[in-house]
Amino acid sequence: MTTKTSIRTHDCGALRKEQVGETVNLAGWVNTRRDHGGVIFIDLRDRYGITQLTFRQEVGNEIFELGNKLRNEYVIKISGTVTARPADMVNKNLVTGEIEIEVKSAEILSTCENLPFEIAGESNANEEIRLKYRFLDLRHRRLQDLLKRRDELITYIRQYMHKNDFTEVQTPILTNSSPEGARDFLVPSRLYPGKFYALPQAPQQFKQLLMVSGFDRYFQIAPCFRDEDPRSDRHPGEFYQLDLEMSFVEQEDVFQMIEPLMIELTKEFSDKTILQAPFPRITWHDAMNTYGIDKPDLRYDLKISDVSEMVAGCGFKVFADAINNNGVVKMLHVTGGAKFTRSEIDGLTEKARASGANGLAYILIKDGKPASPIDKYLGEELTNKLVATVGAKDGDALFFGAGEWLKTCSSLGQVRIASADLLGLKDPKKAAWCWVIDFPMYEFNKEENKIDFSHNPFSMPQGGMKALVEMNPLKILAYQYDFVLNGFEISSGAIRNHEPEIMYKAFEIAGYSHEEVDKRFGGMISAFKFGAPPHGGCAPGIDRLMMVLWDMISIRDIYAFPKNGKAQDAMMNAPSEVSEKQLKELHIAVTLPKINDK
């Protein structure tokens, strides 16, 4: 590989003492300038490295004066002689540190205004200004390395997929609105007034159609668009998935294909140690019961147990009532939790309340004795029994939740996560992968008093048609799975429902008529009537994966040009108004809300 061009003979990371004596041409940015009166040192920077230039008075007035004019981030090209540095002047921090260039001629290609923040060194300006000047922020070494790493990771994925005989196919960006799921980004059609394209939330239907077409194994580094509010692990609007689908497979085949890739990516692209491989598999039900969340962080071992039977009929009304109302009482064992301060416990109580609990009862084991605000209701015998059942030791804490099963599990799950934070249990050197399997097919929607799909409506119900006809829908499981890394959902996936009759029945249970299904998913359903192979796949979020592997606080850093937390592009000023002419062509009339916030 050479980076030689018409303008330069070498890049700024190339020269060594072997080239001493050669005349070279370099070009790049002025990283720093050190003026010593009779000699000026310039660190010339490009993507490949930094090379020190010297501008000397004795070489000539013209060149020396040009050196005097240089300022940070000017773009220059120079011609000069590679010279060895005196032994005691070698800079061990630079790969080019043994040499420097004595500049004989130079030209300023481009000047630079006063910078909004410094480029040499760390980027520590606030995010708002860094996003506005993203092209400058991207000059920082850290971000350049990050994008380079991103490219390498995606290249690795592509090679892995091709090695396994997957074909990458580009599916449409302008497609149709899908009525389920997230909000769509809509694109008005000029040729068909009043009609809209939608940007794909995922290439879901297309990849299934490719299976019907017989491609057997498809993948795509697929842009996905969802118009939902961002979070620190959710980039606003757009993100990338490794979308993949396989034919003639069962769940196990998908696992065997994707798990080795995740292991390789962890080893190749992070310094984390994989805690367990093959990845442990946890049913959704067990995950909720034991960790209180469907994306458990298994780097730490805090567990929730069911103590309903133990406390049934006890003197504590909250517990007794929960069980009388068909609820449960759950107990979270936090090793080392007795040292939590009052205000930390208040914080944990807030977490529990925020996810639906009425409060947070607890037992702290201090000086070998359990102590609790509720021990007078529980009594010594029951308290000791609860402590013993999980083998809690001196210094531990037990937290209790009581009420409806899912809510109780979830609230203790949040307490579990917050406790791990307080105890510093989230070890960045560990990679705890796991599969969460057997998601329920349906869930009950209390507000609308109806049954909804709990995840992907295109998943195959376990037990097929027989299960749909005979079972309580809320008990039916789907061939639907996620995989999780350190408490982040990296991917969901499923074995799909490829049989039209089962599809109609599955939708019927969720309240969709035959006609509605035809109308909304007609393309796919009709395809399934023409010889559809059993198929399944998954779609790991690659930005999310990189964020977790590289311990980024915000997913925004993973993108070259991220949007801010308000879903705007601060550099391009998107979104923005368009011209009347454009609107007219599209037959769009804009009706602004009364409170006009730009």
Next chain:
RNA sequence: GGACCCGUGGUGUAGCCUGGCCUAACACGUCUCCCUGUCACGGAGAAGACCGCCGGUUCAAAUCCGGUCGGGUCCGCCA
């Protein structure tokens, strides 16, 4: 839609709780001058902020109160 946090020269911070000595401090950057071996060069000097904005309380507001705007985090939402 809701809750919480933040806003001080170009950048990052201190000061705010406990109003007055703030005519706002420090570091980096910028500008001028000096310096021939630095690499976060060094030295001397200078410019640059009505403390996001509006209003209130007070003899007195960066500081207290209300509103508003901007940014961030979380909940809702994300099949």
